[in-house]
Amino acid sequence: MTNISLIAVSILIGILLQKLKDFPADAPRTLNAYLIYVVLPAVSLLHISKIDITLALLLPISVAWITFTFTWIFFGYLGKKFNWKRNTIGCLIICGGLSNTGFVGYPVIEAIFGAEGLKIAILVDQPGSFIVVSSLAIVVASIYGAEKMRKRDISKKMLLFPPFLFFLFAIILNLLNMPVSGMAESILQSLAGTLTPIALIAVGMQLKIRTNDIKDHYLWYGLAHKLFLAPLLIYLIYGMIIGNNPAEQLIYKVSVMEAAMAPMITSSIIASSYNLRPKMASLLVGLGIPISLFTLAFWYYVLKFTL
Template sequence: MSNILLVITSILVGVLLQRIKEFPVEAPKALNAYLIYVVLPAVSLLYISKLDLNPSLLLPISVAWIVFSLSWMLFGYVGKKLGWKKNTIGCLIICGGLSNTGFVGYPIIEAIYGAEGLKIAVLVDQPGSFLVVSSLAIIVASLYGAEKMRKRDISKRMVLFPPFLFFILSLLLNVFQVEIRGVVQDILESFAGTLTPIALIAVGLQIKIKVKDIKDNFLWIGLIHKLLLIPFVIFLVYHWILGTGPEQNLIFKVSVMEAAMAPMITSSIIATNYNLRPKLASLLVGIGIPLSFFTLTGWYYLLELIR
């Protein structure tokens, strides 16, 4: 219960800090940079390096790829049939196909399922969401937007992303059975311990909603797709594939919960950079994150009843 209260309190702190004039406007960027360059690498080193690698872990890794592919097929087909503008289709594909499996997903999964759940969440995020946002999302943005990006630039951006570099390092440590312990482990745990409050305060600082902004039909199409339809598909598929063992049960729950997360903040940035309905992209994230706490609660209790 205390962990759930921490999640709620951290978001509220971020929202309230918006009202303090002296508080730096660029604070969310600074906090996100700290998370990207310090906290997420620490989390990878702590958990991926000690993960018991087995074929069942391919399922959480596949979540982000399945979610984005389904969104691309659905909005690409429906949008073309109904004559939607290309920038609207591109926006819905990117924002509806990328879950906030890191900044929002990590702390929520950790609060609900503990360290074991977080290990699985890292797999959903790093080789899953991160690789998707660095490859497929850029391809979609190039197809539906004005700007095009070379394959070399996509690969460079992916390889040089700090959490990805440390993810690869953690995998090597795991394969060669190099154990992190002692003072190094204590330091990494201290940094990783700041994940929940810092990530969610940063989210709270970026939540800005106006009543007039909620009248766009595409906003609700995107949110229903992301918060309800997509996790329902993952729920059905993964419930059918996985067995009833405790490890498989946790993989099933974390996979569904991560699929049910609000749109990724980075998806809004990509949509904005490629001029894919920037306002709609911002709303999908800004409204999707607080709304997702209600839908995630529903998914959580459904999963508890089923398994």
Template structure:
């Protein structure tokens, strides 16, 4: 209960800080940079280096790839059938196919399922969501929008992204059975502990919703798809494989819950850079995140009921 309260208070703190006139407007950018360059690498080093590797872990890694691929097919088909504008279709594919498995997903999964759940969430996020947003999402943006990045620049950005670099390092430590202990372990634990409040305060600072913004039908197409259809899809695919196995039940729960997260913040940035309905992309994130706390509660209780 205390962890859930921390999630709520952190979000509300970010929203209230928006009301302070002299509060720096670029604070979310600074907080996100801290998370990217310090906290997420610390989490990878601390948890992935100790993870007991098995073939079953390929399933959480596959979550993001399954979601994005099927979302591309789904909205691509609807866009052609109903003659939607290409920038609308591209926006819905990118924002509807990418879950916020990191900044929002990590703290919520940790609050609900503890450290063991967080280890699985890192697998969903790093070799899953991050690689998808760095590859397939850029391809979709190029197909449906205006190309603004060279392939070489995309590859460099992916390879040198700090959390990904440290994920690879942590994986190597795991494979060679090199343990992180002592002072280094302590430091990583302290930095990792700042994830929940910092990430969700940053999210709260970026939630800005106006009444007139909710009249776009495409907004609701995207929200229903992301918050309900996507986790339902992962539930249907993964339940026969993992749901009935006590030893793999946590992998099943985390996979479904990560799929149920709102759209990734980075997806709106990509959509904006390629002129794919920037306002719609922003709304899918800004409205999707607070709505997701309600839908996530429903998915959580459903998963607990099936245990």
């Protein structure tokens, strides 16, 4: 219960810090940079270097690939059938098909399922969500949007994303049977321990929602898909694959919960860069995060009472 309370308290602190005139306006950007360059690499090194690599791990890795492909087909069909604008379709696909499996997903999963759950969440995020956002999402943005950045430049920037580079390094350590230990492990544990409060305080500081912004019905199409339909898809598919296998129940639970996270912040950045309804892309993230705290509770209890 303490860990769950920490999520709400951290976000509330971030919201309150918005009100302080003397607090730096660019503080969220600084906190996000700290998470990207320090904490997330530490998390990857700490956990991925020790994880037992099995075929079952293909399930969490596949979450983002399955949900994004389904979202592309789903909104692509609806958009064509009802003659939606192409930038609206592109925005819904990119933001509705990718979960915030890192900044929000890591601390939430860690709070609910502990370190073992976090190891699985990293697999959902790095070889899953991150690779999808740097590949399929760019393809969708190029098809539906007005390109403002060269694909080569975006791909290069994403491929050099520090957490992803350290994820690859951690995989190498794992394959060489060289897990992080001793003093290095202690240092990484201290750095990784700041993930939950810092990430969620940064999220809280960036929540700025106006009443008039919530009248766009496409916004609610995107949120309904992201918070209910996408996790339902993973719940049904993985339920058939895993069934009642007790050894893989944690993989099942984390996969569904990660699929139910709010839209990914990076997906919103890509949508905006390609002029795919930038305002709606921001709102899908800004509204999606606080709403997802309630819908995640729904999915948590669905999993609890059906498994």
